[in-house]
Amino acid sequence: MSYSTELLDSAVATSHVYPQTQANLRRAVSTAYYALFHFLADEACGNWIGPEQRRKLSRAFEHKQMSDASKRCAGRYENALAGTPESDLHSVASAFYQLQRRRHTADCDLSKVFSDNEVDLDIRSVRNAFTKWGVIQNEQIAQDYLFSLLFKER
Amino acid sequence: MSDCTSAIMEVMALTAAGFVNEAAIDSAVRRVEDLFAPQVVQIQYTLENNHYGDPSISFRILVSDDAAHDIDQLYELSKKISHALINEAQTYEKGLDAYFSYRTVSEQEKLRDPMWK
Secondary structure, eight states: OOHHHHHHHHHHHHHTOSSOOHHHHHHHHHHHHHHHHHHHHHHHHTTSSOHHHHHHHHTTOOHHHHHHHHHHHHHHTTTOOTTSHHHHHHHHHHHHHHHHHHHHHHHHOTTSOOOHHHHHHHHHHHHHHHHHHHHHTTSHHHHHHHHHHHSOOO | OOHHHHHHHHHEEEETTEEEEHHHHHHHHHHHHHHHTTTEEEEEEEEEEOTTSOEEEEEEEEEOGGGGSSHHHHHHHHHHHHHHHHHHHTTTTTTOEEEEEEEEHHHHHHHOOGGGO
């Protein structure tokens, strides 16, 4: 089982801990975000030919860069036809930048309250992103997206 | 600041793309509420800067319990509503990062969250 899948399973388990607390719900959101973060980083690093450098390369990813790239991608394909690679990529990119914001709120903003459904939706969006990525991972636009997560446009 | 300037500031927020007219956003939000009624009970929003300091709009969408019998149903509905809000409020064109939170009426009754009143 991959680390990102383990993280997603952990998010589900944490969200179901009884009694349910804000602490558990917040941990679940944060873990769901990192499941998607590491999933995308692993996919990008998998393109690096030397396996011994992949671990180091995965540390080069920056949250802000990934958020900006995902936002641009989601905006570009907001009105893509359902069932197309563009639409699937939109689901992945949109999930990432939505989750990043929610992770920040979950970890840093105690003025916000989390509900069961909000957290379940976050987890569902990550699960959907994993599935959609499996469909489009070899598409050029998907590979371009991975590249944009690590490198700024010039 | 003059009274006139003050009045303008009340209805507009500054983003990278220029000033945002909150009245136009209000109208867009009401259209989406109508479009998705009765599944959508209420949509509220806050204009703010996100954790990077970028202009953003955070939508809080209250849905009926019937619209959320299971998470898959709520997930599909949430995608449609988010898409409609982005297009109607023209968030990308306005330079606003749009964020969405969904909860049900019964959840809000239990949580009594003042942000969602």
